[in-house]
Amino acid sequence: MDLVQLQRQLVDYRTSLYHEGFLDEQFTQLQELQDENNPDFVVEVVSLYFEDSERLLNELSKALEQQIIDFKRIDAHVHQFKGSSSSIGAQRVQRLCIVFRNYCEAQNVEGCLKCLQQVKHEYSIVKTKLESMFQLERQILNAGGSVPV
C-alpha cells in the first residue's frame, strides 16, 4: 500500500514539475534513454548537471565581482549553463539564461547581477525539486518497487 502511494506521489510530483514548468520534454527524453545498461542514467546526468552548474555559478559570481567585468567570459559561461539546463529540461533556468545573455550583450552589470540572483534561485528550486524527486524514487526502489514511467 505504501509503495503504491509512494509511486502515485512520485507520478503526481513529476507531473506537477512539468505543469509548473520546471521541467520539459527534454527530461522525458532523458528518462527514455535510461535502460538496463544505464540504470542510473538520469541521476547521473542530473548530478553531473548539478556539479557543472555549481561550478558555473561560482565562476559567474566571481566574474561579476571583478573590477573589470569580462562580459565575454560571462556570456560563455551563461551559454554553457543554458546548454546544460536545456539538456536536462530545466526550462525555467534556461529561459533566465536567455535573459541573462541579453543583459550580457548589453553589458548591463546591474541586470547581470539581478539575473544571477534569479538564476541561482531558480537553480536551487530545480535542484531541491529534482533531489526530492530522486529521494522519492530511491524510496520506491528501496521499498522494492519500480519507478513508474
Next chain:
Amino acid sequence: MAEKSFETTSQACCSTSSESSPILALPMDTPLRKVLSRISGFASSWGKKTVTAPRGRRIFHRDVEQDEFQNGSAHCLSSYYSVFVARLAIMVMLAILIGLLTVLTWHFTRVYTTKSLNTLAYGLRYELLQRPILRMWNVLNSTSEITTAQVKLSEYVIKRYSKPTNQAELIELYQMMKDITWALFASHKALNAITINYRNGFVQAFHRDHRSNNTFYIYSDLANYSISDTQSSQQGWNDQFIHGNESAIWYRQPLDPVTGEKQGKPSQIPPEDLINIAGPSQVPDGVASWHVAVSKYTDSPLLSAALPVRDASNRSIVAIVGVTTALYSVGQLMKELVEVHSGYIYLTSQEGYLLATSTNTPLLNNTANGPKLMMATNSEDRVIRMGAQWLQKTYGNKFPPGHVVHVEKANLGGQHYYIDSFFLNLKRLPMVGVIIIPRKYIMGKVDERALKTLVILISASVCILVIGCVCILILTNGVSKEMKLRAELISHLDARRRAEASSNYKSQFLANMSHELRTPMAAVIGLLDILICDDCLTNEQYAMVTQIRKCSTALLRLLNNILDLSKVESGKLVLEEAEFDLGRELEGLVDMFSVQCINHNVETVLDLSDDIPKVVRGDSARVVQVFANLISNSIKFTTSGHIILRGWCENPIVSSDSGKLSPDQKNPLSALKTKLKQHGNHMKKASKKDNKMILWFEVDDTGCGIDPSKWESVFESFEQADPSTTRTHGGTGLGLCIVRTLVNKMGGEIKVVKKNGQGTLMRLFLLLSTPADGIEQQRRIDFAKHGVAVILALHGSMGRLIMSKWLSKNGVPTLEASEWNELTQILHELFHARTTNSGFDTHYSLAKPLRSKVQTLQDMKNPVYIIVVDLGLLDLSTDIWKEQLNFLDKFSGQVKFAWMLNHDTSNAIKMELRRKGHILMVNKPLYKAKMLHILEAVVKESYVEPPNGSPNGTKGTSKQGDSHECLEIDSSQFETCSSDDSDISEMTGANSASSVGVGEQLKEGTVLKSGPPTLRNCLVEFTRLGLEVNNLRTEEDQCNGRPKLHDTKDVKCENPDSSEQPSVRSNAKDRDNSYTTNKAANEQKTLEGLRILLAEDTPVLQRVATIMLEKMGAVVVAVGDGVQAVEALNCDLDRDENRTNRLQTEICDSPPYDLILMDCQMPMMDGYEATKAIRKSEERTGWHIPIVALTAHAMSSDKEKCLQVGMDAYLTKPIDYKLMVSTILSLTKRSP
C-alpha cells in the same frame, strides 16, 4: 553739331534697342537667354528660399496633389513672385544700360563740342585782342615816326637859320618851322597835336580837336623873347623857365583843317590850357620819351612823345618837339571789334589805369586838379569794372608772368564771362589788354542745346525703357510659362523615375522575398512528405497533412510565379540556348495535362504539323512553361469539350498555306498575318542568317471564353478576365503575364484571337533557331506502301478527326468510330461482309459515307488493319468488357489491336489484355508520335511475322514485348511526372524528368540515325532496362494510391518483393525502419557500427548525447573541446597511415570516424576552428568526414557560418532525437 550728336545718340539707342529685342526673341540656347534663365532661376530660388523654403520640393506637384490647395496657392504666389523678381531684375538692367548709354553719349558729345568751341573761342578772343594792340602799336610807331620826322626837319631848318641875329630872321625861322610842322600835322590826321618848344621859351603848336573837328594854331607871344636870352641861358633851360614864364601870352588861331589857312582872329588863351607842351623836363637825358597824358579838352587819354632838337654842332638842345596822339581811335577800333560779340575790351597801363575801352564811358576822372586817368577798377562801365575787380581779386598784384590770363568761366554779376588778358611790353609804356566776352554769347547756344539734347536723350531712353520693359514682360511671360512647364516636366520625370525605382525595388523585394520564402516552403513540403510517409498517422491526420501539403504546393506555386515574374521584370531572366526536341516536350506536356483533363471530361489534343523541326534551340523549360501555363489556364475554364494545341511552322513559301486550319479560321489568321508581316519580314532577314524559324502555336479551348475587351488586359499581371473566377477557379492572374513576358523574351508575340464558337483561341509565335546543320529529314515509313489501314475507335471526336486527317494525308485510309456499336458495325462490314458476301445484318446499317469508305478499304489489296481502341469504349463498370474483349478477339487474326489506356487503367485489365495477346498498349492521348510508333510496330511485325510463325501465340515474342514496353514506357515516363497532380509548380520537376527522357530519346535518336531500322529493338531494350525501375515504381505508386514523392531520399516503398532492386532500396528500407525507432528504440540499432566523435564541452550535454547515440548502436568517443577533437582525429589519421604503411596490401580508405558531432561554442578551440582544422588535415587523405554542428544559436546566419567553414549539417540544442538520427543517416549514407 549738337543736333548731329543727338542724332548719333538716338541712332545708337535705336540700334541697341533693335539689337536687344531680337536677341530676346531668339530660342533658348542663346547665351543671353541662358543668363536670363539663370537670373530668373536664381531669382526663383531666392524667392523660394524666402517665401516657401520648406515647401520647395512640392512646387510642381500641383496637379498631382490637387487636394493641397493651400500648398498650390502658396506655390502660385511664390512662382509669381519669382517671375516678378526676374522681370524686375531684367528691367533694372535694361534701365541701367540705357541710362549709361545716354549719359555717356551726352557727355562725350558735350565735351567734344565744348572743347572745339573753346579752341575756336580762344582763337577769336586772341584775335580780337591782338587787333587793338596792333593798332596801339601802330599808333605808337606812327607817333614816334612823326616825332622823329619833326625833329629831323626842325634840325634842318634850325641849321639853315643858324644863329639868327635879329628879330626878322628869327621870325622867318619860326615861320618856316610853322610851315613844315603844319605839313606834317596835316598829313597825319590821327595826331592830336604837335608842339615845338624853343629854347627861348617860344612855343609853336598845332592842335586838332576831334570832337568839334577844328584845327588850331597855338603860339606864344614873341615880344617877350630875346635872342640873347636864348644864347646866354643855354645851360639854365628848364621847365621852370617855361612855366614860370607866366607873363607870356598865348594865342590860339583856328585854322582850316585842310588848307591850313587862317580862319579867324587869334584869341588869347591861358597858357598850357589846351594842350600839353613838351618841355625839357620830358627829355632830361636827351632821348625820346613816352607818356600818357590827359587833356582838359579831350575825354580820352593822350599818348605823347617828346624828342629834343639839337643844333648843328650837336652839343646843345635847341628845341623840344612833342607829338600827342589821341588813343581815341584805338577805343573806336575796339568798339567796332567787340560790338559784334557783345563783349568788352579794355587796355590799361601796367599800373591799372585805363587807356582805352570798347565802351563810350569816360576814361578820365575829373578832379579838382583837372582830369586824371582812371583806374580800370573804377570804370563806370559795370562789366569792365567787375572784370577788373575780379581779376584783381583773383590774382591781386601777383599776375602770372606776362599777364597772360585765360579764364573761361568768371562769374560777373550773375553771368559767366570769358576773361583773357595779354601783356604788351613796350618800352616805357607797358600795357595790358583785357577782353571780356560773355559766355552766353559763345557757349550759350551750346549749353542750351546740351540741355535740350539731354532732355531729348532722357525722354528717348525712357521711351526705350518702357518699350523694353513691355517687351520683357511679354517675352518673360512666355519664358516663364515655358519654364514652368519644363520644371513641371522635370518634376514629372523625376517622379516617374522614382516610381520606376520603387517599382524596381518592389520587384527586387518580391524576387528576394519569394526566394527567401521558397526555401522554407521547400522545407515545409519536404517535412510534410516525411510526415506523410510516417506510419503512425491516423486517417484523419493523414487527410489533414495531405491537405496541408496541397496548400503548401499551391503556395509554392504562387511564389514561383511571383519569382518568375519579378525575374523577368527585373531583367534577370536569361534564356538558355540549348537544343531540345520541341515535339517531345509538347507531347509530354499534353500527356501530363490529359490526365487532368480526363477527370474534367475534356479532351486534350496535340496537333503539330509535320514541318515543325524536330530539334530546335532555345530554353526548353521556358517554352514548356509557356504552354503549361496556357493549357492549365484553358483547363481551368473548360468544363467540357476539347483543348487543342496546334503548332505549325511559318516558312516564307508556305506562309500563305493555312490549309490545315479550318476555313472559318482563315480570315482572322490572314489578318493577323498581314499585321505581323512586317515583323515577319524583319525577322526573315535575321532568320536567314541564324536559321531562325517562326513557329506558330495556338491553344484552342471550348471554355467560357474571354470578353473581347479584356483580350489585351488578361496578359497584365494580377488581371483576370472575370474577377469572379478567382472564387471558382482560384489562381492569381500571374500565369498569362508570365507567358507573355516569356514569349516576348523569346522574340514572339501572343494575343487572343477571335474564334468562331465557344471558347478562347490564343495564338502566339516564337522565334526559335534550328541547329545549323539544317532540318533533319524525318525518317518516315511510307505506310501507304505497306497497305496499312487504320480504324480509329476513340472517344474524343476532335482528336480522332485530327488524327484521321493526318493519316489520310499520309496515305493511310482510316475509319472512325466513336462508340462500341459503331466499331462492331465497321468490323462486321469489313469482315463479315467479306466472308458472307452480302449484308450480314440489316440492323447494322452504316451511314453512306462510311460505307463508301469501307468499300475503298475492302478494295485494298491485302491490307493490314490496325484498330486503335479506346479502352473507354469498353464497358468497364461491369464485367461486360471481358465479353467485348472476347468479341474483338475473334478478329485478332485479321487485325492488329492497339489499346488506348487511361492513366488509371487497373492492372487487372492490363494483365487481361496482355494475356489475350494485345500487346500494343498506349496511354492516352493519342498523337502523332504514338501513332507512328504503333504503325511502325505493326508494320515491322507484319514483316517479321512470316518467318517467325504465329505472331499471336501465347508466348509472345520478346521483340513485340519490348516494343510494346517501349511504347508504354514512353508514355508512362511522362505520367510519372504528371501522375501526382498537374500543378504548375511541379512543372520544374516534370521538366527535369522529361528532359531526362529527352536525353534518352536523343541518345536513341542519334543511334537510330547511324544504324539501320532493325537495330531499334535492341535499342529499345537498352532504354527499357534503365526505365524499368521507374516504371515499376510508378505502378506501385498507383497501386498505393498515394502521391509519389519527388525526393528520392523520401521514397517509401512498401513493396517487399523488390529485392532485385539496386542498393538504394536497402538504404531506403533502413530509413523506413528509422522512422519507427522512437516507438521501438531498444530493438532498433539504427546507427549500428557507426563511429562517432562527439566534441562537447558541457558535461551534461556530452553525457546525454553519448547515451542517445550509444543507444542506437553507435560507438561514441566524447571529447571536451575542439583541440581534443582535432587531436583525436589526427592521431587516428596517423595511426591509419602507419597501418597503411605496415600493411601495404590492406587498403584502409575509411576515416577513423564516420561522423563528428561538433559543438560550436567550446573552450580552447571552438567548433568552427576545429572544423577548419579538420578539413585542412583531411586534404591529404581525401576523406570527407561529415561534421554536424551542434549549436544553441538558432539563427540562420549561424547555419551559414557553419556550412561555410565546412560543416555538413546543423542541429540545434536541445538535441531533437529524430532530427539528429535522420541527419546522421542522411550524411553517413553518402560515405561508403
